[in-house]
Amino acid sequence: MNNRPYLSQIDQIIERTNLKSIRKAVFVVHDQLNLDHWPDWVKDEKPLLIFIESKAKGYSLPYHKKKLVYVLSSMRHFAIECSEAGFPVLYHSSESWYNEALSEILKENSDLSLTMMSASEWDTREQQNKVQEECSDRVEIIPNSFFLADVDEYKDKIAPGYRMEYFYRDMRRMTGYLMDGKDPEGGEWNYDEENRKKLPRKITIPERASTKVDEITAEVIELVSSEFSDHFGELEGFDIAVTRRQALYRLNEFIDERLDEFGPYEDAMATGKDVIFHSQLSIYMNNGLLHPKEICDKAQEAYDAGKARLNSVEGFIRQIIGWREFVRVYYEAMMPDVRETNYFGFEEALPDLYWSGDTKMHCMSECVRPVIQDGYSHHIPRLMVLSNFSNLTRTDPRKLNEWFWFGYLDAYEWVVLPNVLGMSTFADGGVLASKPYVAGGNYINKMSDYCKSCEYSVKEKTGENACPFNYLYWNFIDQERETFLENGRANFMVNMFDKKVPEEKKAIRDSSEKFINNLKRYS
Ligand SMILES: Cc1cc2nc3c(=O)[nH]c(=O)nc-3n(C[C@H](O)[C@H](O)[C@H](O)COP(=O)(O)OP(=O)(O)OC[C@H]3O[C@@H](n4cnc5c(N)ncnc54)[C@H](O)[C@@H]3O)c2cc1C
Ligand code: SF4
Structure with a gap:
């Protein structure tokens, strides 16, 4: 059943696994790439790890070519790292959606039981549910642990009038970030007043180190340029971290070189300066390479060590434990009807x-x-x-x-x-x-x-x-x-x-x- 036309790199490294001798499997979605946030038994027992490259997903929207490279390359790197750490790995390239590929694997291997972590995107979760319905005695879905807030605690509060600021204060108390006992550090919850500066003409913005394209990424770039050439965006100059080690480097670089000045210029825009003191860490958080907690821990440490000013650290932590967590709770509360929402009733197509x-x-x-x-x-x-x-x-x-x-x-x-x-x-x-x-x-x-x-x-x-x-x-x-x-x-x-x-x-x-x-x- 394996249809793996473009995986020469990954095939060389991941040995073909003998499925017949394996009883437990875990399906890792492309945005859950860190085993530290899976239950301990996964690291201890080393079950079969299943990764799926779904072409149906890739074609479902004209995704930016670099996004396809990032998603596929980081998943391939992660699968290879797991294989090198002793996990049996099934890396499957499928024309169809995740559920079809998973159902087929389960059908062909009647002794296999499957654990999945609830996906963050609705449609993938619906597909997981279908697989569970088909094989309820062999499939379990565990909660998603790549976020900080307990969705069930806040979901019912989402309504007009419940603003992010209330949620954020709860999250500050819960996590303890920038707290002085029961009070916010410095006496205020929010220092945005100090964070709306225009970028001065003479300011040095630190250069970010670049990440070299290795053989695995090069192979994905080739695949994307031949299979998805009509998709949005440019492919040239791919320069994104694709492993946890590389993403950690980017995190440390941000904390050391940019966090201190993040706040004052976080709203500024300037010709030719696409990143000012911003972190560019959302991509790594959103596919699991970095966890929001480790990022906020580092920001707190920088503040404690006197390396970054309060308004910058507060502004940065608020974006993560405030906005990022809040929008996720909102999504859980509002889906799926919110997809069709259009309050003003605008119907014009997007400008060219x-x-x-x-x-x-x-x-x-x-x-x-x-x-x-x-x-x-x-x-x-x-x-x-x-x-x-x-x-x-x-x-x-x-x-x-x-x-x-x-x-x-x-x-x-x-x-x-x-x-x-x-x-x-x-x-x-x-x-x-x-x-x-x-x-x-x-x-x-x-x-x-x-x-x-x-x-x-x-x-x-x-x-x-x-x-x-x-x-x-x-x-x-x-x-x-x-x-x-x-x-x-x-x-x-x-x-x-x-x-x-x-x-x-x-x-x-x-x-x-x-x-x-x-x-x-x-x-
Ligand atoms: C119209 C619109 C669309 C957006 N779409 C996305 C998206 O698809 N994915 C995404 O991660 N963010 C999105 N954001 C939020 C925000 O713009 C990006 O998270 C941020 O620009 C990412 O760049 P950075 O990592 O350099 O952020 P920084 O400015 O360094 O901020 C730090 C972190 O805070 C988090 N964050 C900040 N604001 C938000 C927010 N409103 N929602 C969620 N997380 C936030 C991000 O994880 C970000 O990495 C959107 C905002 C707007 C207004
Ligand atoms: S359209 Fe031109 S003048 Fe108007 S806000 Fe944009 S850059 Fe300024």
């Missing part, structure tokens, strides 16, 4: 420029470019530029969600969906965010150097040369006024629009209509 980066708007081309190149940008380009533009141009948020999902290397449905449909587009109608995140050109100008090199003028409010964000923003406030009027924190914006003179209101509407109608959409 999300695929090409081709636009006169410098901010948009600068924010799409690193996604095409490397499947990465930090939080603010994702939120305040790419999602903001999608909303202001009345684009279907589900299409945007799909783009983020296949375009970013750190995107898995449990994390991308809450961020896009909950946080950045308000598609869930305000369950996750307290108000829609929309902004005009002034915000982008304040947080970046983009406007200086743009063909549009951020100072002009309407007309051919005006920054499109300016009129699109007011047009959005006008058209979605009911939502803003109901919201105590945002109703002043409608009042500001209403105070504009009729000529200005007309110019805003005309410029917006023209811009939106002329926007090329992806079909």
